[in-house]
Amino acid sequence: MRRPVLWVGVALLALVSAGCSSDMSGSGTSAKDAAAPPQAAQQKTPQQENTGQAAVQPVQEQERQLVRTATVDLRADDVLRAIGEIKNRATAVGGFAGQENSTKKSGSVTVRVPSAELDRVVRDLAGVGEVTRSEVRSEDVTDQLVDVEARIATQKASVDRLRVLFERAGTTAEIAQVESELTKRQAELESMQRRSETLKGKVALATLTVQVATTPIAPPEPEKAGFLSALAGGWDALLAVLGGVLVAVGAVLPFVVFLGVPAAVVVYLLRRRKRVTRMNEAA
Incomplete structure (x- = not known):
């Protein structure tokens, strides 16, 4: 069995x-x-x-589990020094630095910090440079x-x-x-x-992305809604389509000239020969 x-x-x-x-x-x-x-x-x-x-x-029984992320725009005279200070502050609270891309005029850095320390780290960035924009988001994954x-x-x-x-x-x-x-x-x-x-x-470590520039970073434009914005969007789409058509015509035109002219000459000669043949037969 x-x-x-x-x-x-x-x-x-x-x-x-x-x-x-x-x-x-x-x-x-x-x-x-x-x-x-x-x-x-x-x-x-x-x-x-x-x-x-x-x-x-x-x-x-545990508290709500939140995945927290933050984005900060910072203006500083010395971009490289500001990014180094941001990484040091993240390390000081038990975090670590991630992706970094910087030049003398602008740069960005992504750091991971404990979620409980995110608000304090964002607030302390005012000591590194001028905060022009700050956004903190939370996602409940409980x-x-x-x-x-x-x-x-x-x-x-x-x-x-x-x-x-x-x-x-x-x-x-x-x-x-x-x-x-x-x-x-x-x-x-x-x-x-x-x-x-x-x-x-993701719950334990929050993600903080800081963009640093020597001049204030322009904030993203809010999305416009309404008839005028829809009309403007449609007009832009029409111009984009017409531009694509013109580009396609420009790309095909050399082939038309190179192949079309000899083909037209051949067709003309064939028709002329046919017409002469008909005239001879009629005579």
């Missing part, structure tokens, strides 16, 4: 979705239930129930993190059940099928764990 039970367990686990914890808990215990007494398969101890909730509960942690807990349980089936497999065919499904579930679990680590990293 052990071999049919293994095949049934593998089939049930293959039909279970990795993202639905309710389906996973309902169909993944075939092999264990077959080996355990009926009453033991239907009952769960308090320790098992607490273990299933432990992976999700801490995420649900629900995403809770969902990923729940999927990880469910996927771990699925992997554990498949390992039990793998240990009980007796034939080469059973081993190959269980091992294939186990490898697939393990890869999905690792992918979820990497996504969780990425989200937690």
Whole structure:
């Protein structure tokens, strides 16, 4: 009876979705239930129930998880010195410098700082130069993190059940099928764990981008809405299309002159010859 039970367990686990914890808990215990007494398969101890909730509960009880980013435009007489000071301030609060692109007149630098220190770092930039624009944004990823942690807990349980089936497999065919499904579930679990680590990293460290120039950086123009702006947009699109058509004509014109003139001469000569032939026949 052990071999049919293994095949049934593998089939049930293959039909279970990795993202639905309710389906996973309902169909993944075939092999264990077959080996355990009926009453033991239907009952769960308090320790098992607490273990299933432990992976999700801490995420649900914690504060809202925010991914914070900031953009600051800074005017400074010495661009290189200002960028160096920005990196030093980021390092002083436990952050680090990322991408940098600078010249003597303008430059930009991206730093990662602890989220709790972002507001203070942005405020202290007034001591480096003249702040002409400052923008701070936050994205709530609490629900995403809770969902990923729940999927990880469910996927771990699925992997554990498949390992039990793998240990009980007796034939080469059973081993190959269980091992294939186990490898697939393990890869999905690792992918979820990497996504969780990425989200937690974005929450822990905020991203600050500072643009520095010797002259004030013009702020981005706000998007205009209304009939006049739509009319202006349509006119610009028309000019762009006409410009493209003229460019295409200019590109094709040399080929027309080079090939069209000889072709026109050949057509003219053929028509003249035909006309002369008709006149001779009529005479």
